[in-house]
Amino acid sequence: MSRVRVHNFSVSLDGFATGEGQSLDAPFGHAGGRLHDWFLRTRTFHDVQGKTGGGTGVDDAVARTWNEGVGAEIMGRNKFGPHRGPWEDHDWTGWWGPNPPFHTPVFVLTHHPRPSVEMEGGTTFHFVDATPQEALRQAREAAGDLDVRIGGGPGTVRDFLAADLVDHLHVAVVPILLGRGEPLWDGLEGLEKRFRIESVTTPGGVTHMTFTR
Numbered sequence: 001m002s003r004v005r006v007h008n009f010s011v012s013l014d015g016f017a018t019g020e021g022q023s024l025d026a027p028f029g030h031a032g033g034r035l036h037d038w039f040l041r042t043r044t045f046h047d048v049q050g051k052t053g054g055g056t057g058v059d060d061a062v063a064r065t066w067n068e069g070v071g072a073e074i075m076g077r078n079k080f081g082p083h084r085g086p087w088e089d090h091d092w093t094g095w096w097g098p099n100p101p102f103h104t105p106v107f108v109l110t111h112h113p114r115p116s117v118e119m120e121g122g123t124t125f126h127f128v129d130a131t132p133q134e135a136l137r138q139a140r141e142a143a144g145d146l147d148v149r150i151g152g153g154p155g156t157v158r159d160f161l162a163a164d165l166v167d168h169l170h171v172a173v174v175p176i177l178l179g180r181g182e183p184l185w186d187g188l189e190g191l192e193k194r195f196r197i198e199s200v201t202t203p204g205g206v207t208h209m210t211f212t213r
């Protein structure tokens with residue numbers, strides 16, 4: 001059966017995967033770009049942006065695997081955008097412009113479903129009000145033989161981990177202290193017992209941890 005994977009998921013030393021106060025001007029709240037500086041410097045990110053350059057060290061080698069063999073993504077509504085509650089209009093189609101980097105079906109979990117949106121380049125956003133298990137069933141059907149990526153944010157990753165639906169989790173522990181925000185690990189005591197864990201720390205001070213079963 002296809003695997004369920006999380007990649008390039010950045011967490012502060014104190015376990016927060018986004019800051020407080022998410023908004024249109026601050027997608028990661030008070031964390032700003034601090035969680036993802038390491039990723040923005042990689043060639044992988046430059047490639048995604050259609051740009052040349054970027055680092056090719058260990059950070060890049062780890063980051064590069066995020067899209068290999070992935071046939072669908074599931075994300076939470078707060079990753080898709082800064083809006084809360086019922087949609088006021090349907091003009092918002094995500095942070096990523098007309099041609100988002102997913103190039104697959106993307107299932108956006110929300111209690112406020114709306115019509116699917118087909119973007120350029122093969123990305124279609126489907127809005128589903130469903131349990132993690134049901135969302136995964138739909139994503140697997142869309143992905144065929146390929147894997148399903150859980151794209152975040154932390155609330156969604158946490159729910160899929162709590163439901164024991166994740167086969168591969170890559171967390172990038174970044175040496176910053178956010179103090180507040182949305183935690184990744186809450187309610188997941190003993191998670192380590194379900195996985196084989198490997199880690200490597202890069203010269204920039206980021207520790208890449210992979211949890212695999």
Ligand SMILES: NC(=O)c1ccc[n+]([C@@H]2O[C@H](COP(=O)([O-])OP(=O)(O)OC[C@H]3O[C@@H](n4cnc5c(N)ncnc54)[C@H](OP(=O)(O)O)[C@@H]3O)[C@@H](O)[C@H]2O)c1
Nearest residue numbers: 009010017018076077078079109110111152153154155156
């Ligand atoms: N650190 C990283 O690598 C990383 C990666 C991706 C994103 N992020 C950041 O993470 C933040 C978003 O994370 P988050 O934890 O706040 O939220 P999230 O996981 O993106 O979304 C949570 C929301 O999705 C909806 N939802 C989740 N499960 C559902 C279900 N089973 N059924 C129906 N609706 C469901 C609910 O919204 P409604 O009730 O409003 O519909 C819920 O409030 C953003 O700041 C984003 O930039 C960080």
